Structures are given as C-alpha cells and as structure tokens.
Amino acid sequence: xxxxxxxxxxxxxxxxxxxxxxxxxxxxxxxxxxxxxxxxxxxxxxxxxxxxxxxxxxxxxxxxxxxxxxxxxxxxxxxxxxxxxxxxxxxxxxxxxxxxxxxxxxxxxxxxxxxxxxxxxxxxxxxxxxxxxxxxxxxxxxxxxxxxxxxxxxxxxxxxxxxx
Amino acid sequence: xxxxxxxxxxxxxxxxxxxxxxxxxxxxxxxxxxxxxxxxxxxxxxxxxxxxxxxxxxxxxxxxxxxxxxxxxxxxxxxxxxxxxxxxxxxxxxxxxxxxxxxxxxxxx
Numbered sequence: 035x036x037x038x039x040x041x042x043x044x045x046x047x048x049x050x051x052x053x054x055x056x057x058x059x060x061x062x063x064x065x066x067x068x069x070x071x072x073x074x075x076x077x078x079x080x081x082x083x084x085x086x087x088x089x090x091x092x093x094x095x096x097x098x099x100x101x102x103x104x105x106x107x108x109x110x111x112x113x114x115x116x117x118x119x120x121x122x123x124x125x126x127x128x129x130x131x132x133x134x135x136x137x138x139x140x141x142x143x144x145x146x147x148x149x150x151x152x153x154x155x156x157x158x159x160x161x162x163x164x165x166x167x168x169x170x171x172x173x174x175x176x177x178x179x180x181x182x183x184x185x186x187x188x189x190x191x192x193x194x195x196x197x198x
Numbered sequence: 199x200x201x202x203x204x205x206x207x208x209x210x211x212x213x214x215x216x217x218x219x220x221x222x223x224x225x226x227x228x229x230x231x232x233x234x235x236x237x238x239x240x241x242x243x244x245x246x247x248x249x250x251x252x253x254x255x256x257x258x259x260x261x262x263x264x265x266x267x268x269x270x271x272x273x274x275x276x277x278x279x280x281x282x283x284x285x286x287x288x289x290x291x292x293x294x295x296x297x298x299x300x301x302x303x304x305x306x307x
Contacts, residue, residue, distance in 0.1 A: 085266070098235065
C-alpha cells in the first residue's frame with residue numbers, strides 16, 4: 035500500500051516537474067509547480083518530518099505560490115514557442131546538459147549505502163520547536179533577520195523613484 | 199521496496215536535473231525562478247533523506263534533527279529569494295515592458 039502510494043507520488047512529482055518546464059503558458063507552469071510542491075510535502079510526511087511537511091504547504095504551496103501567481107498575472111508574459119528546437123542550438127544544449135546532470139547525480143546517489151531508518155528521528159512540531167529554541171537559536175533568529183531584510187528589499191525595489 | 203533511501207535520492211536527482219533543464223531551456227525569468235524553486239526542493243528532499251537514513255550516528259549539536267533544521271533554513275531563504283527576485287523582475291518589467299532574459303543584456307560588459 036505504502037509502496038504503491040510512493041510510486042504514485044514519484045510519478046506525479048516528475049509529471050508535474052515536466053509540466054513546469056514544458057508548458058508554454060507561465061500560468062500553467064505555476065499551477066504545475068503547486069502540484070509539485072504539494073507532492074513534496076507528502077513525501078516529507080513519509081520521511082517522518084511532520085513539521086517540514088506543514089511548513090512546505092504553508093510557505094511554498096501557500097505564500098510563495100501566491101506571490102508567483104501574482105507576478106505572472108501582473109506581467110502577463112507572452113507565450114513561449116517552446117518546441118521550435120530547429121535553429122535554436124542553445125535550447126538543445128541546455129536540454130542535453132540538464133539530462134547529463136540528472137544522470138550523473140543519480141549515479142552518485144547509487145553510492146549511498148542501504149541503511150535502516152534512524153529510530154530517533156522525530157520530525158514532530160514539538161521536537162522541532164525544542165530544537166530551534168535551544169541548540170539552534172542563532173540560525174533561527176538569523177532566518178528571521180533574513181526575512182526582515184527581504185521584506186525591506188522588496189519595499190525598496192517596489193518604491194517609485196522620483197525621476198530626475 | 200520503495201521506502202528506502204535510494205528511492206528518495208533518485209527522485210531528488212531526477213527533480214534536480216529537470217529543474218536545471220528548465221533553467222537552461224526556458225527564456226522567461228518567472229518560469230526560470232519556478233525551476234530554481236524546484237531544484238531547491240529536490241535538494242531539501244535529499245537532505246531529509248540523509249537525515250532519516252543516516253550512515254553513522256550523528257554527534258553534532260542537535261543530534262538526529264540537524265538535517266531538518268537545515269531544510270528549514272533553506273526553505274526560508276528560498277522564500278526570501280522569491281520575494282526579492284520577483285520584485286526585481288517586476289522592476290525590470292516596469293522599465294522596459296518586456297521580460298525575456300535574452301533581451302536583458304544591459305549589464306553585459
């Protein structure tokens with residue numbers, strides 16, 4: 035049962051990834067990416083990281099995707115002629131390089147030994163909260179600072195400059 | 199059979215490769231950004247798998263949850279990056295009414 039579900043999720047995530055890079059409308063790419071991110075959240079839950087699964091849904095599939103859809107609707111980018119590969123050597127080269135990268139990464143991953151799941155890995159919200167308020171206080175606060183700086187950066191970039 | 203580190207690691211490798219392909223092939227900066235998010239997610243999946251199936255007992259500050267904390271930080275940095283990146287793209291769009299990375303050669307030497 036779990037096996038079947040995991041294979042289904044794998045197929046779904048790869049299909050949605052292909053949808054992101056293969057759809058000529060940017061809105062379709064954004065919607066495919068939402069599916070991909072939600073599938074990732076389920077995979078995180080399968081790996082026992084409950085908090086990260088929730089954070090994935092809230093931050094990625096929620097906040098970041100809303101931002102992306104806003105940008106797409108605001109800019110309304112024109113349709114991309116994706117499958118005109120003739121006379122477009124850079125696109126073919128990119129395809130080739132990406133595939134080579136995937137194969138090389140997969141080959142590298144085969145060297146990872148078949149280990150059993152760690153028994154004391156609890157990705158629950160409680161365990162996570164204890165950790166970020168004790169051993170990892172500094173990285174946690176640094177993340178908050180990064181978010182603040184990003185917020186300020188967005189405001190500065192979005193401000194209308196007085197001409198001249 | 200599927201619930202083994204290899205399954206998740208292969209999936210992460212494939213997704214990372216697809217994301218890299220997207221960045222190389224697409225010419226729309228928005229879609230390129232989406233592909234970068236996909237690559238970050240693939241890396242997160244690999245990190246979580248390494249934390250879940252450790253080779254040796256971790257002996258660092260947080261113990262077995264070091265990997266998830268790393269994923270957490272990556273997630274928030276990705277969110278910050280999306281905010282600033284999209285703001286930059288919108289600023290570019292405002293000044294030239296067009297977003298295609300092939301046309302953005304103003305900073306070329």
